[in-house]
Amino acid sequence: xxxxxxxxxxxxxxxxAIGGGHPIAVQSMTATKTQDVAATVRQxxxxxxxxxxxxxxxxxxxxxxxxxxxIRRGTTANLAVDLQENFRLAELVAPHVDKIRYNPGHLYxxxxxxxxxxxxxxxxxxAVRNDCAVRIGVNCGSVDPEKKASFDPSDSIxxxxxxxxxxxxxxxxxxxxxxxxxxxxxxxxxVVEVNRRFAELRPDVPLHLGVTExxxxxxGIIKTRVAFEQLIGIGIGDTLRVSxxxxxxxxxxxxxxxxxxxxxxxxxxxxxxxxxxxxxxxxISCPSCSRVExxxxxxxxxxxxxLTRYAQEHALTIAxxxxxxxxxxxxxxxxxxxxxxxxRVNLKRGTEVIGAFTYDxxxxxxxxxxxxxxxxxxxxxx
Ligand code: SF4
Numbered sequence: 001x002x003x004x005x006x007x008x009x010x011x012x013x014x015x016x017a018i019g020g021g022h023p024i025a026v027q028s029m030t031a032t033k034t035q036d037v038a039a040t041v042r043q044x045x046x047x048x049x050x051x052x053x054x055x056x057x058x059x060x061x062x063x064x065x066x067x068x069x070x071i072r073r074g075t076t077a078n079l080a081v082d083l084q085e086n087f088r089l090a091e092l093v094a095p096h097v098d099k100i101r102y103n104p105g106h107l108y109x110x111x112x113x114x115x116x117x118x119x120x121x122x123x124x125x126x127a128v129r130n131d132c133a134v135r136i137g138v139n140c141g142s143v144d145p146e147k148k149a150s151f152d153p154s155d156s157i158x159x160x161x162x163x164x165x166x167x168x169x170x171x172x173x174x175x176x177x178x179x180x181x182x183x184x185x186x187x188x189x190x191v192v193e194v195n196r197r198f199a200e201l202r203p204d205v206p207l208h209l210g211v212t213e214x215x216x217x218x219x220g221i222i223k224t225r226v227a228f229e230q231l232i233g234i235g236i237g238d239t240l241r242v243s244x245x246x247x248x249x250x251x252x253x254x255x256x257x258x259x260x261x262x263x264x265x266x267x268x269x270x271x272x273x274x275x276x277x278x279x280x281x282x283x284i285s286c287p288s289c290s291r292v293e294x295x296x297x298x299x300x301x302x303x304x305x306x307l308t309r310y311a312q313e314h315a316l317t318i319a320x321x322x323x324x325x326x327x328x329x330x331x332x333x334x335x336x337x338x339x340x341x342x343x344r345v346n347l348k349r350g351t352e353v354i355g356a357f358t359y360d361x362x363x364x365x366x367x368x369x370x371x372x373x374x375x376x377x378x379x380x381x382x
Contacts, residue, residue, distance in 0.1 A: 003266055006199060006235040008206040011178050013133045014078030014098030016053045018180060018238040019206035025053030025239040026258035027208070029082070031248050034064040034071070034290040041074035043251055048077035050252035051259055053239065054099060056080040058290045060325070065092035072096040080135070082289070084325060085109035087119045094130035101135040104163045105142035116144075117170060124176045133178045135208060136167045140185040141330030156185070156333075157194045164198060168205055180206040180238065186213040186284045186319070186333075188227035199236045206238035213243065213284040213319065213330065216301060220244045220285075221257045228261050229270045243287035245301045245320075254287070281311050285320040286330065292322040293342040296359050300345065304338065307363055314374050318366075336369055338362065349373070 003024075010020025018025050028047045032039040034057055044055045055077040059065050072079060080099035083089055085106050094100060102123055107116040127134050138160045147159040147166075164181050171179055181202075183194040188211050195207055211227050214220035224242045231237050242257040264270065285301040301320045308318060319334035321327035327339020327346065337348045344356040347365055357365050 003232060003262075004235045005238075006203055008238055009177065009204050011133050011180055011206050011238075013054055013080070016078050016098075018053075022238070024232065024237055024262055026051060026255050026262070027054040027056065027080075027239055027241045028052050028251060028254040029056040029058070029241070029243075029287065029289050031251060031288040031292065032290060034059060035067045037067050037070045037074065039248075040067070040071050040290070043248060044071065044075040044077045044079070046252050047255060048075065050255040052077060052252075052255050054078045054080050056082050056101065057097075058082045058084070059089055059093050060084055060086065060291065062089070062092060064290075065089055068093055068096045082137075083123070087123055090123045090126040094126040094132050097130075097132060099133040099135060100127055101137045103137050103139055103142055104167050105139065105144045108145060120167065120170060121174060124171060124174050127178070128176065133180070134171070134176070135180050135182060136164060136171065137182045137208075138164045138184070139212060139330075140187075140190070141212070141326060141332065157190055157197070160185075160194050161197055161201075165201060168202060180208050182208040182210060184210045184212040186211065186330075188223050191227040192230045195231050195236055196234075207236060209237040209240040210243055213286045213321070215283055215285040216245045216305060217253065217257070219283070221261075224257070225261050225264075229265055232262070232265050233270065245285040245287055245298055247298050279315055280313055281308060281315075282317045283308065283320070284317065284334070286322050286326070288322045291325050292340065293324070294340050294359070297322045297340045300338070300340065300359065300362070303363055304366060307367060308370060311370055311374060314377055316370070316373055316377070318370070335373055336366065338366070 008019035011018050030040050030043045032043050047055045059081050079097040081093045081097045083102050107119045143159045144163045147163045151158045160183050185191050191211050211224045214223045240258055242254045244254050283305050304320050316335045318336045319331040321330050321339040324341050331337025332351050339346050345362040346356045347354045
């Protein structure tokens with residue numbers, strides 16, 4: 001079976017082209033400290049060798065940006081940079097990468113008095129000057145606050161969609177079309193819906209697919225597969241990433257999983273009848289990146305999964321995130337949220353912060369809170 005692709009426009013990223021009928025590219029992201037140049041080069045090369053069309057690297061500071069120049073010299077991978085709040089870093093990093101990813105929801109934190117349009121204009125200028133493509137990356141945990149406030153709080157999809165559409169339009173008004181879009185959520189059903197709706201409205205724009213914080217394998221691969229089958233099966237998607245919570249030396253597994261999913265879809269080996277309904281315990285965890293401040297994070301995610309096995313049949317979501325940058329926002333939708341700092345793990349129930357606990361204290365606290373949630377669920381049913 002050949003995957004029938006919807007025709008999007010071609011976008012070049014280094015020596016790779018996406019959209020325009022090119023094969024679907026598989027990507028990943030380094031999780032080493034960006035300033036550890038040797039380790040990051042090693043990981044970028046391992047990902048490239050496994051078949052990564054693009055390798056993304058997080059840059060949060062000028063020192064990260066300096067490291068990126070050295071990393072560029074050490075790898076032939078097509079490099080993308082992940083900008084967080086500090087949009088001005090685009091100027092320092094663009095000369096060393098092939099693609100810049102920015103998140104519309106993160107443009108509000110620095111220079112609050114400047115309109116987002118000026119910040120995007122700045123990023124696009126750097127991209128043009130340095131022959132870079134751009135990804136407008138919208139993420140469920142960090143949606144543009146103005147967009148969020150304009151829609152019913154129970155509708156998390158329309159604000160994401162509107163934010164992406166608005167940025168496409170603005171970037172195009174600057175005469176720039178060398179971009180793709182991503183719309184990521186940790187819920188595969190939402191990933192399917194938001195990407196379908198976007199593709200209907202903007203069939204020309206290439207899409208990068210991903211289920212964010214999919215978690216530990218094999219569950220993380222299954223969640224991602226469910227979304228990808230339903231999208232790629234109808235021709236949507238030009239690049240993809242399978243985000244997995246795995247230790248650094250196993251990062252190439254993201255590429256292997258992505259390629260396997262693509263091969264299975266092409267061969268008709270699909271399992272899309274699986275619908276991930278909220279009937280049981282759902283553990284989500286981020287794939288980690290250079291922002292993780294304590295390497296105990298992956299082990300913590302595994303331990304939370306083990307500890308909570310007894311609660312399998314309860315429809316609750318637990319989110320485990322690696323850092324203080326995205327952790328607080330990305331855990332808002334979960335019943336229990338954890339995010340890691342250097343020495344402590346923060347814990348919250350819904351949007352209410354419970355406190356910060358040492359890595360030794362956290363598991364009993366999770367158990368305590370989970371027991372409380374289960375008894376609330378059980379008593380509300382009786
Ligand atoms: S939550 Fe933090 S550590 Fe995890 S992938 Fe996102 S930015 Fe990286």
